Amino acid sequence: MTDPESLLTPLRQFIDSNAFDDAEKYMETLISLKSTPAEFWLLAGQIFKNASRSDLALKTLNQGLKLHPYFVPTYLDMADILIEKKEYEKAEKSLVIANKLIPNQGLIEGKLGQTYLKIGNYKASITWTTLAIQHEPQVPDLYNILGDAHLRLGQLDEAGLVLEKGLAIEPDFPRLLNTYASIFALREEYQRSNAILDRALEIEPDFAQAHLKRGVNLLTLGDLSSGWAEYEYRRQLPSIRNPRQNCPEWKGESLEGKAILIWTEQGLGDTIQYFRYLYRVKALGAKIIFECRPVLFPLFENHPVLEGILLRGADRPHIDLHCSIMSLPKYFERSLEDRHCVSPYIFPAVKLNDDLMDFIQKLDSIKTYKVGLTWAGNPDNKNDRNRSIPDEKLIDLLALDSVQFINLQFGNIVMNDELRQLPDPTGYISNFAETAHVLEKIDLVISVDTSMCHLAGALGRPVWTLLPFNPDFRWGLNTGKTDYYPSMRLFRQSTLNDWESVIRRVISELTALAGKGT
Numbered sequence: 001m002t003d004p005e006s007l008l009t010p011l012r013q014f015i016d017s018n019a020f021d022d023a024e025k026y027m028e029t030l031i032s033l034k035s036t037p038a039e040f041w042l043l044a045g046q047i048f049k050n051a052s053r054s055d056l057a058l059k060t061l062n063q064g065l066k067l068h069p070y071f072v073p074t075y076l077d078m079a080d081i082l083i084e085k086k087e088y089e090k091a092e093k094s095l096v097i098a099n100k101l102i103p104n105q106g107l108i109e110g111k112l113g114q115t116y117l118k119i120g121n122y123k124a125s126i127t128w129t130t131l132a133i134q135h136e137p138q139v140p141d142l143y144n145i146l147g148d149a150h151l152r153l154g155q156l157d158e159a160g161l162v163l164e165k166g167l168a169i170e171p172d173f174p175r176l177l178n179t180y181a182s183i184f185a186l187r188e189e190y191q192r193s194n195a196i197l198d199r200a201l202e203i204e205p206d207f208a209q210a211h212l213k214r215g216v217n218l219l220t221l222g223d224l225s226s227g228w229a230e231y232e233y234r235r236q237l238p239s240i241r242n243p244r245q246n247c248p249e250w251k252g253e254s255l256e257g258k259a260i261l262i263w264t265e266q267g268l269g270d271t272i273q274y275f276r277y278l279y280r281v282k283a284l285g286a287k288i289i290f291e292c293r294p295v296l297f298p299l300f301e302n303h304p305v306l307e308g309i310l311l312r313g314a315d316r317p318h319i320d321l322h323c324s325i326m327s328l329p330k331y332f333e334r335s336l337e338d339r340h341c342v343s344p345y346i347f348p349a350v351k352l353n354d355d356l357m358d359f360i361q362k363l364d365s366i367k368t369y370k371v372g373l374t375w376a377g378n379p380d381n382k383n384d385r386n387r388s389i390p391d392e393k394l395i396d397l398l399a400l401d402s403v404q405f406i407n408l409q410f411g412n413i414v415m416n417d418e419l420r421q422l423p424d425p426t427g428y429i430s431n432f433a434e435t436a437h438v439l440e441k442i443d444l445v446i447s448v449d450t451s452m453c454h455l456a457g458a459l460g461r462p463v464w465t466l467l468p469f470n471p472d473f474r475w476g477l478n479t480g481k482t483d484y485y486p487s488m489r490l491f492r493q494s495t496l497n498d499w500e501s502v503i504r505r506v507i508s509e510l511t512a513l514a515g516k517g518t
Helices: 004-016 020-030 038-050 054-065 072-084 087-101 105-118 122-135 140-150 156-169 174-186 190-203 206-219 224-236 268-283 325-332 354-365 391-398 430-437 452-457 501-514
Strands: 259-263 287-292 308-311 322-326 369-374 405-409 445-450 461-469 488-492
Touching: 004 038, 004 445, 020 054, 038 054, 038 072, 038 259, 054 072, 054 156, 054 354, 072 087, 087 105, 105 122, 105 140, 122 140, 140 156, 140 174, 156 174, 174 206, 174 461, 190 206, 190 354, 206 322, 224 322, 224 325, 259 325, 268 287, 268 452, 287 445, 308 354, 322 325, 354 430, 369 452, 391 501, 430 452, 445 452, 452 461, 452 488, 488 501
Parallel strands: 259 287, 259 322, 287 308, 369 405, 369 445, 445 461, 461 488
Antiparallel strands: none
């Protein structure tokens, strides 16, 4: 059998010369050599991976598996690369094969637990990680994965027990401490959460996730200056969009006469909410070029505060500086009063399609009190299980005779019969500007914490936002109003996962409101 090192030498030379095409051709010439050992393909894949060519790494590893389909380390390396590329379903398939080839291995089971956590199958993550711990009880990372899975299911007590077992093995493990701190934040024990995060940061001062979590706790408590400073650590996380720009980042210097690109990085609701601060950027003498996603483009098109608007990835005019929209609060939000702005602050104007026009005309003819309803957020959001309401909990609300509910729930989600029978414009809507026209024709929006409540608030429409016990930091604590939107009321859970009492209160107040006809 051919020595792996003798085959790897030409490959390394090609890569050291950045001759990746030649490297790829070289690998193709070796496919026909049946004598190439499995270790060669594994090592070659690692070389490509270290050269930041994951595409060639995966191709090479696949080639190796065609010759050596029972070589488990190749499946594991493939899974690692696929997890980095966020191709979790493909990683799962690779790991399942590895587990069949060598069962009862804690390393493989732990990787499966991690992958299912990424996919969002938390029960499977718990199953596989529990098995991994049985085989590898001294690995602290496994307790972190298992604790995180319990947290995602809202099982705080179970998460606490698991994480404490991990910390008993390794008390100074920053990732364990970071996850453990989440339990107390979810219980609204923010000071205790931050004390744990402080310990993690003593051990690992540049731990971005811990800094970000600490910042969110501070913002929730109203410490805006320190909170927004810590929030900047989000930019170090691979999950946050942070594109390179061909100009300096704005650091608070004079903007008089400067062209500044304001770009978006997170959710649709975040963009709508913090668009308010573009007025203050404009007041500093800047010419604002705004970059956003296609679904938001018509909402902001021709807005008076903008010099221009671009889709992500489009060619840009000359710009002097850039800034993420989520970094603007760092400069403009020093107190709760700074959140106030004139409402409405967006003015969409878009030509509606015929189907949507017909729907709006029918909506106009309904004389009953009209309420738009959104009960779930984006399922890809890590906090979605916490903020979304199971459809069966809405049955009593939908039974109100004095209200005509309108379905404003976008996305392919499960609905009960009562929800499916509601008037539904979502099939005719392709962007937020069209949604805005529907909101102008209804009396009230009731929504969980998703982009719909931000759209209604930015339009100055009456909106009731239904919040979990531990809400997003922007809603603060123990108040039924928000400094962000004067037309919004907040309905909060009083205990964890208690949507029943929230719905009862909404029913009571909505019955009284609809009965008045106002």
